Amino acid sequence: MTRRLDPDRRDRIIDACLELIAEAGVAGTSHRKVAERANVPLGSMTYHFTGMDELLREAFTRFSDTVVAVFEERLGAAGSVAEARAAVVGIIHDDLLASPRDLVLTHELYALAARSPEYRQITHRWMRRSRAALERHFSPDAAAQLDALIEGLSIHRALDTEPTDSRRTVDAVARITAP
Amino acid sequence: MTRRLDPDRRDRIIDACLELIAEAGVAGTSHRKVAERANVPLGSMTYHFTGMDELLREAFTRFSDTVVAVFEERLGAAGSVAEARAAVVGIIHDDLLASPRDLVLTHELYALAARSPEYRQITHRWMRRSRAALERHFSPDAAAQLDALIEGLSIHRALDTEPTDSRRTVDAVARITAP
DNA sequence: CAATCATGCGTACGAACGTACACTAGTTGC
DNA sequence: GCAACTAGTGTACGTTCGTACGCATGATTG
Numbered sequence: 108m109t110r111r112l113d114p115d116r117r118d119r120i121i122d123a124c125l126e127l128i129a130e131a132g133v134a135g136t137s138h139r140k141v142a143e144r145a146n147v148p149l150g151s152m153t154y155h156f157t158g159m160d161e162l163l164r165e166a167f168t169r170f171s172d173t174v175v176a177v178f179e180e181r182l183g184a185a186g187s188v189a190e191a192r193a194a195v196v197g198i199i200h201d202d203l204l205a206s207p208r209d210l211v212l213t214h215e216l217y218a219l220a221a222r223s224p225e226y227r228q229i230t231h232r233w234m235r236r237s238r239a240a241l242e243r244h245f246s247p248d249a250a251a252q253l254d255a256l257i258e259g260l261s262i263h264r265a266l267d268t269e270p271t272d273s274r275r276t277v278d279a280v281a282r283i284t285a286p
Numbered sequence: 287m288t289r290r291l292d293p294d295r296r297d298r299i300i301d302a303c304l305e306l307i308a309e310a311g312v313a314g315t316s317h318r319k320v321a322e323r324a325n326v327p328l329g330s331m332t333y334h335f336t337g338m339d340e341l342l343r344e345a346f347t348r349f350s351d352t353v354v355a356v357f358e359e360r361l362g363a364a365g366s367v368a369e370a371r372a373a374v375v376g377i378i379h380d381d382l383l384a385s386p387r388d389l390v391l392t393h394e395l396y397a398l399a400a401r402s403p404e405y406r407q408i409t410h411r412w413m414r415r416s417r418a419a420l421e422r423h424f425s426p427d428a429a430a431q432l433d434a435l436i437e438g439l440s441i442h443r444a445l446d447t448e449p450t451d452s453r454r455t456v457d458a459v460a461r462i463t464a465p
Numbered sequence: 466c467a468a469t470c471a472t473g474c475g476t477a478c479g480a481a482c483g484t485a486c487a488c489t490a491g492t493t494g495c
Numbered sequence: 496g497c498a499a500c501t502a503g504t505g506t507a508c509g510t511t512c513g514t515a516c517g518c519a520t521g522a523t524t525g
Contacts, residue, residue: 116473132313132398132401134315137513138513139511139513147474148475149474149475149476150473150475150476152513153513153515158514159513207400207401211397213400214396214397217393217397218311218312218390218396218397219311220445221389221392221393222309222390227445230446231446234442234445234447234448235447238448251448251451252435252454252458252461254438255439255442256434256438256458257438258442259433259434259437260434262438263413263430263433263434263437265400266400266406266410267409267410268413269430272430275427275431278427278431279431279435279462282431282462283462285461316483318481318482318483327503327504328483328505329503330503330504332484332485333502333504
């Protein structure tokens with residue numbers, strides 16, 4: 108068996124792909140640009156991935172796994188319901204979609220998921236995991252509502268004019284999680 | 287002044303553009319494909335629009351105006367807080383992003399808005415108007431929270447595995463809008 | 466050492482792209 | 496009826512795209 112020259116070439120390609128999508132969108136992403144960004148020859152693209160679709164699927168899978176891992180960690184560290192509530196507020200205000208990069212990637216993924224089931228599997232997995240993390244502290248009802256609230260508040264925080272009012276976030280989380 | 291041959295040619299182009307984005311995403315949309323779909327010659331594209339960006343901006347402006355108009359109408363018809371609450375539930379479950387078309391278009395727009403300020407103006411306007419519509423019935427705090435909740439629930443309804451549970455939606459709306 | 470084989474790359478091809486621009490045709494003003 | 500003008504079109508250019516495929520290179524086997 109021939110030893111691999113550059114074992115994380117595949118990884119580099121995926122990372123470069125995510126960076127590129129964050130900057131230029133899926134619309135502005137091509138094999139050539141990804142290859143250049145990842146410092147691999149164009150031929151590597153078709154060697155490592157059957158096509159653009161496979162590359163995108165792997166890239167967005169990695170992305171969502173990374174984001175949800177932070178989510179789980181934040182919530183896992185909470186030892187009480189009060190701490191869990193605080194964690195949720197923190198997630199909305201600090202972590203999730205805080206960087207433009209994550210915001211763009213999330214919506215590019217959603218746009219793909221809205222159009223084709225093969226990407227919807229990725230969002231399904233993502234949402235299932237985040238809801239499960241919430242259910243360790245809250246009832247299933249509250250978890251589902253909170254999950255949606257986190258989504259909505261994160262988006263509006265990023266795409267609305269109004270500056271964020273953390274008091275409102277705290278209040279909303281309290282209302283949803285009240286017994 | 288020369289009379290226009292086909293006065294709604296521009297409109298047709300914009301509509302065709304939206305249809306195409308709904309099917310193939312911004313990534314799969316080109317001047318040529320839009321022209322074909324709208325039954326106009328390729329030359330018309332550059333004649334009516336300075337470039338892809340102008341076309342996309344106009345298309346998404348029209349789209350968001352249409353969606354928010356339905357939103358306003360639904361809420362405007364409510365004569366009491368209770369009716370307004372019911373309208374919100376209805377919006378989440380029936381209207382908004384109910385069709386795959388609207389879902390795709392929304393996220394394609396968000397992806398653009400996440401990346402560039404010129405598209406963010408469109409989302410700003412959209413969110414300002416929907417929040418204003420909510421504020422006719424609810425306090426500014428509740429309106430902002432509701433707006434986010436609507437966003438999040440609509441998304442999760444579309445991209446999550448779980449079937450929608452309308453009882454949860456009613457409950458969440460009640461919690462947010464409780465005095 | 467020779468034969469074999471998998472890994473990985475360079476290149477080239479045809480299709481599709483955005484855009485510029487010379488142009489036609491039909492209208493207006495005199 | 497002719498000159499000036501404008502709305503709208505057809506085409507062609509240079510670029511970029513995805514992908515196929517023949518080839519190099521270095522390891523493995525006998």
